[in-house]
Amino acid sequence: MIFIKNKIVASMSLLRILSGIIEFTAxxxxxxxxxxxxxxxxxxxxxxxxxxxxxxVTTLGLIGIADKISALNFIIIGAGVALILLGTKL
Known part of the structure; x- marks a missing residue:
């Protein structure tokens, strides 16, 4: 049995499970x-x-580590996600 210690990790996992169910249904x-x-x-x-x-999922992850990283790292991660989205749309 899996014991859930962190609600953010559980939420991230549930979103990915939901995404997988949507993909399988499709x-x-x-x-x-x-x-x-x-x-x-x-x-x-x-x-x-x-x-x-x-x-x-990225937003939840960032919320989970908000107290551990600097504002600059937030910007870098946000830019990375934006570039991934931009790169897949072109």
Whole structure:
């Protein structure tokens, strides 16, 4: 059994589990509809879910370590996330 010591880690994990369930459900829906057009539509929705989960999990992580890192490190991490999002959209 897993003992949860940190609520932020638990929240981050639950968001990732939820994201995985959404991805798995989308894959099943693609198989159910069995058309390329519908699969692309479902994939388009997933393209919005991924970045939202990334930002939410990163935000929770930053909240968890807020007292341990400097303001400059916050800016660097935020810039890194922004660059990841920008890089995947181009």
């Amino acid at each position: 894959a099943l829906l693609m198989l159910k509809f069995n058309t390329v057009e519908r699969a692309l539509q479902i994939n388009s929705v997933l393209a919005m879910v991924g970045p939202v989960v990334l930002v939410l």
